[in-house]
Amino acid sequence: xxxxxxxxxxxxxxxxxxxxxxxxxxxxxxxxxxxxxxxxxxxxxxxxxxxxxxxxxxxxxxxxxxxxxxxxxxxxxxxxxxxxxxxxxxxxxxxxxxxxxxxxxxxxxxxxxxxxxxxxxxxxxxxxxxxxxxxxxxxxxxxxxxxxxxxxxxxxxxxxxxxxxxxxxxxxxxxxxxxxxxxxxxxxxxxxxxxxxxxxxxxxxxxxxxxxxxxxxxxxxxxxxxxxxxxxxxxxxxxxxxxxxxxxxxxxxxxxxxxxxxxxxxxxxxxxxxxxxxxxxxxxxxxxxxxxxxxxxxxxxxxxxxxxxxxxxxxxxxxxxxxxxxxxxxxxxxxxxxxxxxxxxxxxxxxxxxxxxxxxxxxxxxxxxxxxxxxxxxxxxxxxxxxxxxxxxxxxxxxxxxxxxxxxxxxxxxxxxxxxxxxxxxxxxxxxxxxxxxxxxxxxxxxxxxxxxxxxxxxxxxxxxxxxxxxxxxxxxxxxxxxxxxxxxxxxxxxxxxxxxxxxxxxxxxxxxxxxxxxxxxxxxxxxxxxxxxxxxxxxxxxxxxxxxxxxxxxxxxxxxxxxxxxxxxxxxxxxxxxxxxxxxxxxxxxxxxxxxxxxxxxxxxxxxxxxxxxxxxxxxxxxxxxxxxxxxxxxxxxxxxxxxxxxxxxxxxxxxxxxxxxxxxxxxxxxxxxxxxxxxxxxxxxxxxxxxxxxxxxxxxxxxxxxxxxxxxxxxxxxxxxxxxxxxxxxxxxxxxxxxxxxxxxxxxxxxxxxxxxxxxxxxxxxxxxxxxxxxxxxxxxxxxxxxxxxxxxxxxxxxxxxxxxxxxxxxxxxxxxxxxxxxxxxxxxxxxxxxxxxxxxxxxxxxxxxxxxxxxxxxxxxxxxxxxxxxxxxxxxxxxxxxxxxxxxxxxxxxxxxxxxxxxxxxxxxxxxxxxxxxxxxxxxxxxxxxxxxxxxxxxxxxxxxxxxxxxxxxxxxxxxxxxxxxxxxxxxxx
Numbered sequence: 001x002x003x004x005x006x007x008x009x010x011x012x013x014x015x016x017x018x019x020x021x022x023x024x025x026x027x028x029x030x031x032x033x034x035x036x037x038x039x040x041x042x043x044x045x046x047x048x049x050x051x052x053x054x055x056x057x058x059x060x061x062x063x064x065x066x067x068x069x070x071x072x073x074x075x076x077x078x079x080x081x082x083x084x085x086x087x088x089x090x091x092x093x094x095x096x097x098x099x100x101x102x103x104x105x106x107x108x109x110x111x112x113x114x115x116x117x118x119x120x121x122x123x124x125x126x127x128x129x130x131x132x133x134x135x136x137x138x139x140x141x142x143x144x145x146x147x148x149x150x151x152x153x154x155x156x157x158x159x160x161x162x163x164x165x166x167x168x169x170x171x172x173x174x175x176x177x178x179x180x181x182x183x184x185x186x187x188x189x190x191x192x193x194x195x196x197x198x199x200x201x202x203x204x205x206x207x208x209x210x211x212x213x214x215x216x217x218x219x220x221x222x223x224x225x226x227x228x229x230x231x232x233x234x235x236x237x238x239x240x241x242x243x244x245x246x247x248x249x250x251x252x253x254x255x256x257x258x259x260x261x262x263x264x265x266x267x268x269x270x271x272x273x274x275x276x277x278x279x280x281x282x283x284x285x286x287x288x289x290x291x292x293x294x295x296x297x298x299x300x301x302x303x304x305x306x307x308x309x310x311x312x313x314x315x316x317x318x319x320x321x322x323x324x325x326x327x328x329x330x331x332x333x334x335x336x337x338x339x340x341x342x343x344x345x346x347x348x349x350x351x352x353x354x355x356x357x358x359x360x361x362x363x364x365x366x367x368x369x370x371x372x373x374x375x376x377x378x379x380x381x382x383x384x385x386x387x388x389x390x391x392x393x394x395x396x397x398x399x400x401x402x403x404x405x406x407x408x409x410x411x412x413x414x415x416x417x418x419x420x421x422x423x424x425x426x427x428x429x430x431x432x433x434x435x436x437x438x439x440x441x442x443x444x445x446x447x448x449x450x451x452x453x454x455x456x457x458x459x460x461x462x463x464x465x466x467x468x469x470x471x472x473x474x475x476x477x478x479x480x481x482x483x484x485x486x487x488x489x490x491x492x493x494x495x496x497x498x499x500x501x502x503x504x505x506x507x508x509x510x511x512x513x514x515x516x517x518x519x520x521x522x523x524x525x526x527x528x529x530x531x532x533x534x535x536x537x538x539x540x541x542x543x544x545x546x547x548x549x550x551x552x553x554x555x556x557x558x559x560x561x562x563x564x565x566x567x568x569x570x571x572x573x574x575x576x577x578x579x580x581x582x583x584x585x586x587x588x589x590x591x592x593x594x595x596x597x598x599x600x601x602x603x604x605x606x607x608x609x610x611x612x613x614x615x616x617x618x619x620x621x622x623x624x625x626x627x628x629x630x631x632x633x634x635x636x637x638x639x640x641x642x643x644x645x646x647x648x649x650x651x652x653x654x655x656x657x658x659x660x661x662x663x664x665x666x667x668x669x670x671x672x673x674x675x676x677x678x679x680x681x682x683x684x685x686x687x688x689x690x691x692x693x694x695x696x697x698x699x700x701x702x703x704x705x706x707x708x709x710x711x712x713x714x715x716x717x718x719x720x721x722x723x724x725x726x727x728x729x730x731x732x733x734x735x736x737x738x739x740x741x742x743x744x745x746x747x748x749x750x751x752x753x754x755x756x757x758x759x760x761x762x763x764x765x766x767x768x769x770x771x772x773x774x775x776x777x778x779x780x781x782x783x784x785x786x787x788x789x790x791x792x793x794x795x796x797x798x799x800x801x802x803x804x805x806x807x808x809x810x811x812x813x814x815x816x817x818x819x820x821x822x823x824x825x826x827x828x829x830x831x832x833x834x835x836x837x838x839x840x841x842x843x844x845x846x847x848x849x850x851x852x853x854x855x856x857x858x859x860x861x862x863x864x865x866x867x868x869x870x871x872x873x874x875x876x877x878x879x880x881x882x883x884x885x886x887x888x889x890x891x892x893x894x895x896x897x898x899x900x901x902x903x904x905x906x907x908x909x910x911x912x913x914x915x916x917x918x919x920x921x922x923x924x925x926x927x928x929x930x931x932x933x934x935x936x937x938x939x940x941x942x943x944x945x946x947x948x949x950x951x952x953x954x955x956x957x958x959x960x961x962x963x964x965x966x967x968x969x970x971x972x973x974x975x976x977x
Contacts, residue, residue, distance in 0.1 A: 234622065275322070462511070490548055647879075654727060726780070875934065
């Protein structure tokens with residue numbers, strides 16, 4: 001085993017980091033099915049197997065040889081199918097071409113194949129362009145029929161002439177692709193879903209990875225209403241659930257076909273965002289089966305009796321490949337779609353695959369962080385009972401008069417619509433409540449104003465709860481809610497806000513409580529609070545607010561907070577801001593933003609700037625156009641805070657790196673590609689967890705020390721590398737591998753032993769802790785697994801780290817770093833405080849006035865190495881302290897002695913080893929990426945141009961062996977403020 005471990009590590013570390021990623025050729029035929037899939041389908045039909053045989057009989061009735069194509073030069077169609085000129089013919093002919101190509105493949109009848117060729121050629125030599133409202137949608141919905149047919153014909157013995165194939169390629173590149181190349185995210189999400197599917201097919205047919213990758217990227221992350229997390233919410237609700245069920249099934253069907261095509265080419269869309277496609281399909285099938293589903297907004301009842309043939313491929317994949325049950329989808333298939341289906345079945349099923357299903361059948365569940373309508377915002381029933389002396393106000397009666405006439409009283413608004421002619425002015429000691437979501441408060445349609453404002457700059461002790469504030473002109477279901485949103489989104493809309501509480505000074509207003517409150521449809525901010533202390537926003541839903549009315553786009557948000565202190569925003573929903581962020585917080589002090597959902601906003605999910613002591617934890621942010629969580633620096637940026645338990649990789653850092661990767665900016669992009677290469681290279685490697693991790697002393701048994709250390713070094717790096725790859729890419733396969741390594745060690749390893757077991761456990765096992773930090777609160781790493789790992793941390797890893805943190809040399813530095821990692825993961829504030837104390841207690845003993853480190857420099861010709869080996873964990877521990885407490889140890893200085901002094905000392909002598917004063921022939925890190933990894937990390941901390949220049953020629957820097965502190969410094973840029 002030792003030889004195997006050594007060989008595996010050698011292979012990993014000798015991997016050519018500068019190699020380009022080579023793409024394997026596309027599979028052909030390779031759209032809805034591969035050749036193997038098509039052969040399997042054909043054999044099932046010929047054998048009379050069901051449901052293939054029945055579907056084939058249906059196909060025969062749809063596929064007539066006397067069909068005549070009707071090509072147009074110019075194709076146009078208006079909204080909802082009006083003024084059609086060639087659009088319906090383009091769709092009908094495309095379906096016919098696809099059916100004939102498939103029929104020809106199954107039967108071998110050349111008449112069908114020739115008919116498919118005839119149809120494609122007719123359009124290839126005639127069509128010039130698309131126009132009118134539905135131009136993009138026409139290509140998105142209908143072009144894939146032509147592309148699928150052409151793919152079958154091109155890669156089978158069809159007799160399709162080469163010149164005709166080239167003409168069709170010209171049609172794709174010069175007519176079809178230009179029409180959809182920019183997508184159309186302003187429309188409902190079914191539009192871009194269709195274009196994603198179409199562009200995937202274009203890329204495959206043309207062997208063009210650029211087009212294919214554009215579609216892959218768009219599926220994962222689009223703007224506007226584009227992309228999977230924009231269309232299917234974390235509860236399973238879809239963007240068009242409040243419109244009608246025909247359009248819901250249309251959008252889901254296009255995403256389903258995109259996932260099917262991607263899978264044929266080895267790309268997994270099904271797992272994206274926690275099996276989001278399956279969740280949306282099952283949610284929809286559940287409603288169409290007659291059961292209630294949770295809905296934010298007014299769920300539509302239109303077209304609920306119509307069943308579209310979209311379910312087969314998704315059902316097949318999740319149940320057969322992933323082992324996830326979909327009972328409602330099965331019910332829809334068996335009772336409604338399968339009897340009439342033809343291509344829906346024939347192209348859905350795959351050739352049998354060898355895969356291991358989970359021992360227990362899994363189910364599709366909403367994201368555990370997602371907010372649900374039964375607990376968020378105004379509910380069906382109020383959540384508290386008013387006191388007996390409460391003042392009740394019926395619709396049509398003056399609320400302002402009730403407030404003014406009964407100071408300090410609880411004012412209850414009865415069910416119904418309460419219309420205001422001007423903003424309601426709230427006095428101190430007022431509780432304004434409703435009787436649940438049927439209590440609606442709104443401005444009269446012609447009014448431009450806020451709905452509720454503070455009567456005094458010193459307002460205090462105010463509560464608003466259990467009602468709905470509507471910012472739109474009416475509170476009613478719309479034929480197309482997105483069309484109505486667009487009218488509210490732009491500058492010309494009326495300027496209507498929800499709640500505006502504004503003071504002139506910090507802490508001027510006090511004790512404001514908003515609970516089980518819904519604020520929606522405002523063109524200005526849903527809620528804006530400026531200059532207050534003691535604000536609590538609990539279980540609220542502030543969504544669909546913040547348009548571009550003056551002062552303009554980006555100025556209004558779902559929740560806007562500035563100059564706020566000692567406040568809490570928790571268990572609330574801040575989604576779908578038209579032109580703003582979910583939460584925008586500036587100049588905050590001691591504000592907790594915990595367990596909220598902020599999704600699909602035009603700007604960021606949560607934006608923070610110029611804040612101090614901010615706590616961001618367990619928030620679900622996804623599908624936001626700009627950033628999920630944005631930390632912006634105007635002057636100070638932020639001075640301290642806790643951001644989840646991501647102390648080594650704060651959220652702001654991860655989001656910044658994601659944006660750099662998305663823009664292909666260097667050196668981040670190259671570092672990311674190297675990370676992915678590493679992660680891919682270990683995907684099929686088994687763990688090496690040991691019950692007893694035993695490592696003898698290096699200076700006693702060096703060979704045994706090295707070999708015995710490999711087990712944890714290899715697996716901890718594998719876990720960390722895979723976890724970071726998962727967080728940056730979103731690809732589940734990497735998260736699965738990280739969880740695999742973490743679970744292996746937490747379930748197998750019970751102790752460490754021999755002289756160096758405790759040290760190696762600490763400095764290599766740090767990789768496990770950093771991986772766990774990245775994997776925490778993900779759907780991949782279950783709560784049960786996390787608890788098991790927590791137990792291992794307490795019983796093994798933390799014990800090891802605490803055992804050595806009181807030593808005098810680098811053992812202490814590694815112990816404190818490891819102990820801080822453990823304390824951060826366990827949320828152990830006492831241990832965080834103790835490690836910070838230990839670092840401060842002997843920092844100026846460890847570092848001499850000249851910058852040397854006496855415990856390390858006297859170690860013979862390895863003195864430079866050991867100086868680095870002490871500073872790496874020392875600086876990493878300082879980084880953790882900064883992110884966990886806000887205290888800056890990097891710039892701690894006493895009589896000219898500081899960490900910076902020691903770093904400068906190391907950098908100089910690693911470049912000038914001949915001048916090393918402690919011995920001759922000192923070893924350096926030349927070519928081995930140390931101390932480059934450390935100095936690249938510190939370049940951001942100290943903004944030192946010398947450090948930048950030092951590592952410039954080595955970037956991107958990765959240090960993947962032995963010890964794990966600054967492993968991926970290029971992918972974790974550091975900044976204090």
